[in-house]
Amino acid sequence: MADIEQFNWRAHYEKRIAAVDAFVVLWATAGALIVRFGTVQSESVISKAGVPDLFVAVILAASWWLMLSVWGSRDSRILGYGHEEYKRVVGASVWFFGLIAIVSYTFQFETARGYVGIALPAGLLSLILARFLVRQLLQVERRLGRSSARVLIIGGASSAEHLARSLTLHPMAGYLPVATYLPGTAAGTTVSSDLGLTNLGRSTDAESIARTIEAFRPDAVALSGGVQLPPQTIRALGWALADLDVRMIMAPALTDVAGPRIHTQPVAGLPLIHVSTPNLAPRQRFVKRVFDLAGAAALLIMLAPVLLVLALVVRTDSPGPALFKQDRVGAHGAKFKMLKFRSMVVDAESRLGDLRARNQGNGILFKMQNDPRVTRVGRFIRRYSLDELPQLLNVLNGSMSLVGPRPPLPSEVEKYEAHVHRRLLVRPGLTGLWQVSGRSLLSWEDSVRLDLYYVENWSLAGDFLVLLRTIRAVFRRTGAY
Structure with a gap:
């Protein structure tokens, strides 16, 4: 029974998402009808053409629900991890209401602009929130080892081990390595024992591999980069997997490269993968800067009372100014003064040398969980990252970005290896991937990897999601000291 439930988790989850979508879009369209025209008992629900607006709302809800399906927003391959699911929800909704506008204009339908103006934002925000909540439930299930695809990894020992570790480190992606198959390797070759993966075979012919897969019945088979199989064998294996209804995943030897940089081009039956140069185009830099300016200005206006209170509390708690200015290195190596609320005593910099031997950081970065230089108020504002709020002024003057x-x-920077200098290709951020992934608990290598991933795979949707994850990270306080 457990195996059947495991095998059908995708269908169960897609049905769950479909039901949630139906409820949200019906609520949004019906709610917009009531807000715009009054209750269903009101005469205003009858349009000038004699067609009940309530009937129109139901038709719109059903069409919106179908659009979400057609757009692939319920595809199990994108559910529960990453931001592609949210992008498809937004794309489907915007295109749907765009089509409504075009049809209404073309055929001169009396579609109420106010009604659409309420239904679209209300429904879109509700859809994203509902998808987020359902995703949290899925992640709980995946932490318990359920609702994940059981993956058999085929490849060389080193590449199979790298792929297995990568999938194991990100269980929320929904891929659970359960075994390996190492074609063409010597007897006794296995991946590291700490992964707990049994090797099922070493044969290099498609029939033997297919028989093993049929007996083991994984949900998916992942071929790691550099697998020792000729193209004809891989093609035959693909046919066999299709007959067995087992998904086939190709994992090329590309590290930290996201979807926007990858483009495929079929040439003579070969799917050539093009990887674009990781540099922000002028248009992307402009969009990012506009996003920063709008976001920082809005946050400063909303948080102005909080900033004033924090400044007063810092001043009265210990001698010294409310703000602390420190030299930092920005885009392309330019230095700037970064602003923070002072969380330490005024002579903290001069006392740093005496504390170097007690460093609990990751080598390059100095961190102490119980730093004696931190004031009483400073400990509190650090715990919730409130000391970082003045950096919104750095965002406004262009020395920093909201995300980076x-x-x-x-x-x-003086201790950086050559490749680490790529972190300086963009403006540093008030928040970023490392902040929402563990902060001080991360190793130096993980911090660098996350920052380089961000630099080389920037997207506006990614910035928006990092900001949302920052809110959760602040309240969880993981790695904040």
Whole structure:
């Protein structure tokens, strides 16, 4: 019974999402009808053409629901991880209401602009929130080892081990390595024992591999980069997997490269993968800057009372100014003064040398969980990252961005290896991937990897999701000290 439930988790989850979508879009369209025209008992629900607006609302809800399906927003391959699911929800909704506008204009239908103006934002925000809540339930299930695809990994020992570790480190993606198949390797070759993966075989012919897969019955088979199989064998294996209804996943030897940089081009039956150069185009830089300006200005206006209170509390708690200015290195190596609420005593910099031996950071970065230089109020505002709020002024003046790599100290940049300098290709951020992934608990290598991933795979949707994850990270306080 457990195996059947495991095998059908995709269908169960897609049905769950479909039901949630139906409820949300019906609520949004019916709610917009009531807000715009009054209750269903009101005479205003009858349009000038004699067609009940309530009937129109139901038709719109059904059409919107179908559009979400046609757009692939319920595809199990994108559900529960990453931001592609949200992008498809937004795309389907915007295109749907765009089509309504075009049809209404073409055929001169009396569609109420106010009604559409309420239904679209209300429904879109509700859909995203509902998808987020359902995703949290899915992630709980995946932490318990359920609702994940059981993956058999085929490849060389080193590449199979790398793929297995990568999938194991990201269980929320929904791929659970359960075994390996190492074609063409010597007897006794296995992946590291700490992964707990049994090797099922070493044969290189498609029939033997297919028989093993049929007996093991995984949900998916992943071929890691550099697998020792000729193209004809891989093609035959693909046919066999299609007959067995087992998904086939190709994992090329590309590290930290996201979808926007990858483009496929079929040439003579070969799917050539093009990887674009990881540099922000002028148009992307302009969009990011506009996003930063609008976001920072809005946050400063909303948080102005909080900033004033924090400044007063910091001043009265210990001698010294409310703001602390520190030299940091920004885009392309330019230095700037980063602003923070002062969380330490005024002579903290001069006392740093005496504490170096007690560093609990990751080598390059100095961190102490119980730093004696931190004031009483400073400990509180650090716990909730409130000391970072003045950096919104840095965002306004262009020295920082809302989202980006961590702003490094000049002394840290001096210790950088050559490839780490790529972190400086964009403005540093008030928040970023490393902040929402563990902060001080991360190793230096993981911090660099996350920052470089951000630099090379930037997207506006990614920035928006990092900001949403920042709210959760602040309240969870993981790695904040």
